[in-house]
Amino acid sequence: xxxxxxxxxxxxxxxxxxxxxxxxxxxxxxxxxxxxxxxxxxxxxxxxxxxxxxxxxxxxxxxxxxxxxxxxxxxxxxxxxxxxxxxxxxxxxxxxxxxxxxxxxxxxxxxxxxxxxxxxxxxxxxxxxxxxxxxxxxxxxxxxxxxxxxxxxxxxxxxxxxxxxxxxxxxxxxxxxxxxxxxxxxxxxxxxxxxxxxxxxxxxxxxxxxxxxxxxxxxxxxxxxxxxxxxxxxxxxxxxxxxxxxxxxxxxxxxxxxxxxxxxxxxxxxxxxxxxxxxxxx
Numbered sequence: 001x002x003x004x005x006x007x008x009x010x011x012x013x014x015x016x017x018x019x020x021x022x023x024x025x026x027x028x029x030x031x032x033x034x035x036x037x038x039x040x041x042x043x044x045x046x047x048x049x050x051x052x053x054x055x056x057x058x059x060x061x062x063x064x065x066x067x068x069x070x071x072x073x074x075x076x077x078x079x080x081x082x083x084x085x086x087x088x089x090x091x092x093x094x095x096x097x098x099x100x101x102x103x104x105x106x107x108x109x110x111x112x113x114x115x116x117x118x119x120x121x122x123x124x125x126x127x128x129x130x131x132x133x134x135x136x137x138x139x140x141x142x143x144x145x146x147x148x149x150x151x152x153x154x155x156x157x158x159x160x161x162x163x164x165x166x167x168x169x170x171x172x173x174x175x176x177x178x179x180x181x182x183x184x185x186x187x188x189x190x191x192x193x194x195x196x197x198x199x200x201x202x203x204x205x206x207x208x209x210x211x212x213x214x215x216x217x218x219x220x221x222x223x224x225x226x227x228x229x230x231x232x233x234x235x236x237x238x239x240x241x242x243x244x245x246x247x248x249x250x251x252x253x254x255x256x257x258x259x260x261x262x263x264x265x266x267x268x269x270x271x272x273x274x275x276x277x278x279x280x281x282x
Contacts, residue, residue, distance in 0.1 A: 001020045001195075001220070003224070004099065004219075005018030018043065033051060039198060042201060043098055047193055048194055049128060055092075055095070057271050058194070059271070060266065060275050062132045063262055063265060064189055066275075067278070070229055074222070077100040082278060083218070085277055090196065095196045097195070099195035099218065099220050099221040099224075100193070100221050101221060102229070103167075103192065104228060105191075106187070106191065107166070107188075108125065108184045109165075109176055109183050110163035110180055111162055111163065111180050113245055114184035117141060118141070120141050120142040122142070124162045125137050125142040126144075126147045126152055126165070127145070139258055140254060140257055147161065153174060156180050163180055168236050171183060171244075172238050172242070177242050182247065183245065186249065186254060195220075
């Protein structure tokens, strides 16, 4: 966001800038989104899973293996047609898309090595409270168990759950390798974090400033996603140094098992359009 602020100041000739409030100073994600609706917050960075409560069609981003790899995700998140499709979804609900950030690639931590999908059979795996996620892990043969993230370490320690799905950064930062030393690189989900502002606030800006906001948003998104990828790669090296056992199961069975989830959750015309546009990005 600091990078976006610098870009915006340059592109607008100093007409507008961004003041960043860290660590939920303006409220949690839900409150920040609501703040853009009523005008108490100009721009909010939020997890897609939170924004879905306001824009249900964005559930497309909760789908397993939506992106082929990190490179294809990056290209899709900068693709004008993809951005336009998301804008249409958001505009109907009173929002304007400023940028698309990454919130990491999700893998699986367990207490026993996962060398193939069969090794997940019957394991209690903590997931978010998201039906598409629950259905995905059922398809993998696991027993998905929604649980608050703050309770996860204790639940792993006491055996309430056998594992969880998180990103490299979370796994390392929370020292989860102490209680679940096996780390399977699956990449089953790449989390998207939209950056939004209220549509009314956007429309109130002069045309040249609107253009600056949109351009700065695209460039900042490219910058942030690379920053996150680099951080993710560094964390994987740290995970290995910490003594975790890292496995790389064949993802083909996982992808095949998850394929029906796409059909189940891509329902509306808007969702079908967005999904197809992402698929078309090479």
